[in-house]
Amino acid sequence: MIATTEEVSALKTCSQKIRAIHDTMDVLSGKWKVSIIACLCFQPMRYSDLLREVQGISGKMLSRELKDLEMNKLILRKVLDTKPVSISYEITEYGKSLKQLTSVIAEWGLNHREEIKKDF
Incomplete structure (x- = not known):
């Protein structure tokens, strides 16, 4: 079976999106980074x-x-001119x-929690 031009295009688009999702997940991987960014x-x-x-x-x-977040240019580390010296982080x-x-992840989490609670 020969794939149509539309099917080939759809597969290419899907492949590009999956690659982009993998890139995003690599940067935001782990349990804590999204929480830190949200704060x-x-x-x-x-x-x-x-x-x-x-x-x-x-x-x-x-x-x-x-x-890691600083290396990926998502946050900025600032040394404050205080005594003793303190460090501040900002997005x-x-x-x-x-x-x-x-915000979307938080909303989904709230909805998911409610969905799971329905069974109890």
């Missing part, structure tokens, strides 16, 4: 504030995730492009 979409936060807000994350894991303009995604 920083509302306001800049210090390390200790993030550690408190993202419940369950260890200090070592938070440090690792922050470095970059590029990182703000994920705000809608975090």
